[in-house]
Amino acid sequence: MNGELRLYNTASLQKETVGERELGLYVCGVTPYDTTHLGHAFTYTAFDVLVRYLRFCGRRVTYVRNITDIDDDVLLRAHSTGVDWKELGDREYAKFAEDMRRLNNLPPEVEPRATGHIPEILRITEELVRSGLAYEKDGCVYFEVKKYPQFGRLCRLSYVAQLDLANERGNFPADPLKRDPLDFVLWQAKKDGEPSWPSPWGEGRPGWHIECSAMSMRYLGDSFALHGGGDDLIFPHHDAEIAQSENFTGKPFVRHWAHTGMVFCGRHKMSKSLGNMVFVSELLDKIPADALRLLLLSHHYRSAWNFEPRELIAARRLTRLLRERLADADPEDESAIEEHGAAFLEATADDLDTPRALLELREMAEGGVAAERRAARALAERVLGLNFDLK
RNA sequence: GGCGGCAUAGCCAAGUGGCUAAGGCGACGGUCUGCAAAACCGUUAUUCCCGGGUUCAAAUCCCGGUGCCGCCUCCA
Numbered sequence: 001m002n003g004e005l006r007l008y009n010t011a012s013l014q015k016e017t018v019g020e021r022e023l024g025l026y027v028c029g030v031t032p033y034d035t036t037h038l039g040h041a042f043t044y045t046a047f048d049v050l051v052r053y054l055r056f057c058g059r060r061v062t063y064v065r066n067i068t069d070i071d072d073d074v075l076l077r078a079h080s081t082g083v084d085w086k087e088l089g090d091r092e093y094a095k096f097a098e099d100m101r102r103l104n105n106l107p108p109e110v111e112p113r114a115t116g117h118i119p120e121i122l123r124i125t126e127e128l129v130r131s132g133l134a135y136e137k138d139g140c141v142y143f144e145v146k147k148y149p150q151f152g153r154l155c156r157l158s159y160v161a162q163l164d165l166a167n168e169r170g171n172f173p174a175d176p177l178k179r180d181p182l183d184f185v186l187w188q189a190k191k192d193g194e195p196s197w198p199s200p201w202g203e204g205r206p207g208w209h210i211e212c213s214a215m216s217m218r219y220l221g222d223s224f225a226l227h228g229g230g231d232d233l234i235f236p237h238h239d240a241e242i243a244q245s246e247n248f249t250g251k252p253f254v255r256h257w258a259h260t261g262m263v264f265c266g267r268h269k270m271s272k273s274l275g276n277m278v279f280v281s282e283l284l285d286k287i288p289a290d291a292l293r294l295l296l297l298s299h300h301y302r303s304a305w306n307f308e309p310r311e312l313i314a315a316r317r318l319t320r321l322l323r324e325r326l327a328d329a330d331p332e333d334e335s336a337i338e339e340h341g342a343a344f345l346e347a348t349a350d351d352l353d354t355p356r357a358l359l360e361l362r363e364m365a366e367g368g369v370a371a372e373r374r375a376a377r378a379l380a381e382r383v384l385g386l387n388f389d390l391k
Numbered sequence: 392g393g394c395g396g397c398a399u400a401g402c403c404a405a406g407u408g409g410c411u412a413a414g415g416c417g418a419c420g421g422u423c424u425g426c427a428a429a430a431c432c433g434u435u436a437u438u439c440c441c442g443g444g445u446u447c448a449a450a451u452c453c454c455g456g457u458g459c460c461g462c463c464u465c466c467a
Binding site for chain 2: 013027028029030031036037039040041042043044072073076155156157158181182184185208209228229230231232233234235236237240259260261262263264267269270271272298302303304305306308310311313314317318355356358359362
């Protein structure tokens with residue numbers, strides 16, 4: 001299999017060929033303090049298909065997806081519910097992992113936790129302080145945005161625009177320790193009751209962004225091919241990662257950025273604060289995992305979409321159709337794929353166009369030729385991750 | 392204000408210069424059934440937000456306009 005893949009790159013706003021035979025993929029994972037909703041499932045299923053497709057094409061992919069297990073959200077939730085933060089994180093992560101397993105998403109090679117990489121985090125922070133890009137104040141360390149003119153190049157927001165905006169909205173930082181409202185924290189001093197680790201600046205804990213720089217470079221090297229996540233992470237998270245990493249190594253951090261669109265419910269972005277979430281575990285109790293995957297994959301990974309309950313009906317029907325038509329088709333027939341899989345694979349190779357691929361799949365399944373159905377079965381299992389055996 | 396995206400039937404949506412504008416949901420008609428549901432068959436856009444332009448030919452390309460949406464230190 002040739003394995004051409006043209007993937008949209010947020011850094012260039014264009015589809016670009018991903019050509020590496022061996023590559024690293026880092027996807028920003030969850031902060032484990034609440035239940036997995038459909039938006040998480042959409043993002044991680046998209047990257048799951050990306051990984052499956054690349055491997056199907058004979059590429060070697062090292063897939064890393066982190067767990068940000070120390071963070072304001074976790075501590076806040078732990079405090080308000082009276083649960084130990086570590087226990088909360090473990091429990092919520094276990095639920096997330098179970099949802100992913102039921103969805104038939106492959107586990108990443110590495111699922112690093114922020115708390116397991118404090119030495120790496122400190123090393124980067126120290127180096128940034130040493131090189132003058134970060135400064136310490138009262139036990140906190142900040143990245144100084146002004147010292148890095150390229151800051152914000154992924155989101156294409158100019159420094160001035162960001163600053164104007166911040167001032168306009170009276171959104172100036174509550175943090176008097178910052179030299180600039182846009183500076184972001186690398187290390188924060190311990191507050192009462194919070195977990196902490198020793199550092200050159202005293203007891204404290206990592207800031208938000210830094211853990212992803214530390215973990216991605218630890219497992220994939222200073223420069224790697226692909227970095228992904230939801231498009232709500234472009235700014236500030238991914239821009240901050242670039243700033244930290246490139247100033248630490250002096251090398252380009254990531255070649256290709258891939259971002260998934262947001263899932264809405266009732267015309268609003270699905271979010272914890274609005275309470276309009278559709279939970280993966282609840283959906284999986286109602287419909288087969290294959291149906292939920294088909295529902296998710298019927299939307300292109302980059303476009304935002306609104307969840308409509310009636311989509312469940314269509315997804316279930318397609319699932320039934322595929323199962324009936326492909327029940328006894330041999331999924332290991334390579335020649336059938338060669339002969340009949342071209343249109344499907346072409347759609348997948350074109351910026352992971354799963355809606356189009358699904359159309360091709362349906363056509364193959366409905367076709368009268370047995371080899372076509374074998375190709376459909378093989379591609380559905382191996383590229384789309386459908387599991388015809390699950391209930 | 393900056394950046395990005397989208398406008399195609401009741402709804403979701405494919406389409407990236409040329410056969411009769413995919414498909415799905417819904418609706419309606421039919422077959423089946425004691426009735427209903429399910430399943431299956433059929434019908435459902437002379438037209439692609441508006442105005443210009445390019446072309447033998449545009450939903451598709453160009454210019455202008457209008458409308459909607461997302462992000463902008465909680466966020467997949």
